[in-house]
Amino acid sequence: MRRMALGTGLALLLAACGGGGPSGTQVQVTLVDGLDNPIQATAAAYRAGSGPFQALHPTGPGQYRFTVPSGENRYTVVFRCPSFGTLASQVQAVSYELTLAEATSFKARCPLAYAGPEANLNQTNDNTSGQDFAGGWGQAYSATSLGAPLLDEGGDGQVNDLPNPFRVPVGPNREVAIFGQIGTTYYFGRALVNVASTTTGIPPIAVSPVGTSFATTQPVLAFFLGKEVRIPLGTGMSFPKPTADPGDLYELANFGPSQGRLRRVPGNALGSPVNTALPSLSFSPSVPTPSAGSLPTFQGLTASGFAGTSPLKGYLLALSWTGASWEHLVGQGALGAATSYALPDPTGVAGLEALKPTSGDAVNWQAVALGMDQALGQVLGARPIPQGLVPFEVLNRHLPLDLEAIGASGSYTQP
Structure with missing residues (x-):
């Protein structure tokens, strides 16, 4: 196993606004591009609990609804993303396994998608x-x-x-x-x-x-986030402060070899210096080579060391192989006390058959543990950033946040 830079793995974090509720309630997911324009999935599926996957069809532009029946409080939903430009020959998928308490209504974003005029x-x-x-x-x-x-x-x-x-x-x-x-x-x-x-x-x-500036306690990559624009302020510990508007955010990213911290601070609450110290986290997942025709199981999902104000909220899991990538978020509530997790297999649904490597494919895997000071249903929440710092462009656009993460990666050859 090798450690990863968090850039690619965290790109799993997609936008939604959360809710919670008892079993038997409807779940609604809106598939959007970076400007909140609804887009249609090439194919989609869902399942309640550990039941079989069923095809999921839109009820309106980008709108997908299904019901988790009484007696179940967990669901999985999978989208195969539409193709855009140079991505036309690629297979991309995003998926989530969550409890009703973690989210019942959210927006999912396909990576790199922009469909508006x-x-x-x-x-x-x-x-x-x-x-x-x-x-x-x-x-x-x-x-x-x-x-x-x-x-x-x-x-x-x-x-x-x-x-x-x-x-x-x-x-x-x-x-x-x-x-x-x-x-x-x-x-x-x-x-x-x-x-x-x-x-x-x-x-x-x-x-x-620009008449004011601010400082950080450690070197970071800093950005100014306006209503729609995202302006790089540079790398270091001292930066210009274009505005103090409470509707603007300052994004401060500190990356180590395997750990990272992302802070988003409103313009009117930006102190100086801003604490950007890296956390001290522990995480050692592994992915054994699966059997022929199977998807892998992620083991060792027992991350620890998160700050009390930013507890563990879930794991972002990814596979990539020639011409394909798949990003999956499993909430800590859905995982429960388990420390291993088999990637769900929706390939029996028409249009999703390609979401499985074939024999001889070189498969790369990534796993990222996430702690944050906001509820998962809020972070998976609103309008994402059109062009952002991968992997953070897909987070809730207007949400102040303190996020801690640690990741690992590896590879295997599909039998």
Whole structure:
């Protein structure tokens, strides 16, 4: 077994808003892209308890509902993700095994999926930035354009124009932001604009110097999270603070060889320094080579050492092989006292047959234990981030959070 960097394994964490309830209640799952647009799964299935999987069909755009019958309090739901662009030849799946107490209504996100229309803001010499970044650097951000360098398109010596490829999702109140630096001074500005598919330009954005900063106790990778944009602030222990708006979050990620900590702090609650110390966790899972035609069993699911304020909430388990990847979340409530877990097999349902490696495939596995200061049903919760720090882009977009994690990985050859 080898330890893993948490980047890929944590990409399992998908968005939902939780509920709880007695047996016999309906479970509703909405499959969305990064901008909350509903998308249709290629195929889906569910089961109650340890019963057989049944095909699950949408009841509306991205809407999937099923009932956990009386006497059961646990369910599993599986989605084969639709294909997008270069992913057309890939098989991707996301799945969850949870109790009714952990969640009865949530949003699931397919990794990398974005299905909504965009507008290309390609006016020449648009002067969108109210600040000229000649002598420094400036970048523009939207939900789907991450750090496009500002240019001098008019030959007037002013670096304040959006590049022609800059794109913004269509819709009302789309966020466009400018961030940059001249000398030692940072600059920031943003606007909420209404965007149609035919929009090619927007009014100038007022950009002002950033007058405050904050520090962390350990080096981190820091991001500013606005309404839709995600702006990297750099790596280190000192960062500019573009705003103190309570609706904005500052994302601080500290990764060790196998452990990690993610903090999201509201702008109006960002102290200095922010405690970003890594936890001291223990986790040694293993995955024996399964028998021919079978999916694997994860063993040693006994992570420990989480802070009392961020207790263990579940395990993220993943398989990948040539042309396929599968990400599965099992809640601690669903796992109970068990320390081993057989990955559920939905391949008897039409459309999900490919969710099993074939003989000779080299299979990589990953397991990540998660502790957090929020209920699982809240973290699996609302609008995710369109383009984020893998693996955290799929977390509840507007939720302050202190998350601790430890992961491990390995491989085997499918018999």
